[in-house]
Amino acid sequence: MHSVVLVKQVPDPTGDRRLDRGDATVARDDADAVVGPLDLHALEAALTLREAGGGTVTALTVGPPRAAGALRQALATGADQAVHVVDSALHGACAPQTSAVLAAALRRVGFDLVLCGAASSDGRLGVMAALLGERLGVPHLSGLRALAVTGTTVTGERQTEDGWWELAAELPAVVSTHVLPDPPRRRTVAGIRAAQHRSVTTLTLADLGIDPATVGLAAATSRVVTADAGPARTPGRTGDPAELVRFLADRALV
Structure with a gap:
């Protein structure tokens, strides 16, 4: 089975994040970059499935040259190969545009199972699996908290309010x-060293047959018009624990 895991390099959710003053896109160059936390769970699922039933795992990303770091991390963790779609015309691409690029790349590399995080920590849209399923003409199962593959069937569980x-x-x-x-498993020193010498396949929009005019900020279906800083946090209550317990008890009885 050939599993393809979508890994996205995002600004560290625990660090400072801001928008570029010029075009209101995420200022990625100034932020510490990490692989999306949920993408790491998707990668772990792919590696576990490979260990159970064989096959190969490919890591795929769309992003600027810096995003190759996400692929190196995936290779160091255990992915067999990596593919990077990189093109300056992609700057500011929206989710529908990105899904079109990913779908073209997936058709090129081939796949049995595509895995990704339920949502990225920067966009938080949670729609990529559905967009890709529609573009590729295959079923999609979104938001799983457990999954398995038996034969040619993938099964999973999704938690809901009910x-x-x-x-x-x-x-x-x-x-x-x-x-x-x-x-998600940790990278080993040996894995990190080996990943530095592994080749990464690089694809451009021309390689995928995509017109640059159809992607990027100018053609995006959505964009940030204005943004303001969030309200300042108010300090929490500190002091005697017994006083805090009484405070909370009083509020609970209201």
């Missing part, structure tokens, strides 16, 4: 994951 939904689809398919039971 309990659990048990889902299933025939391969090929697209899956997005939330936090899974098995935590």
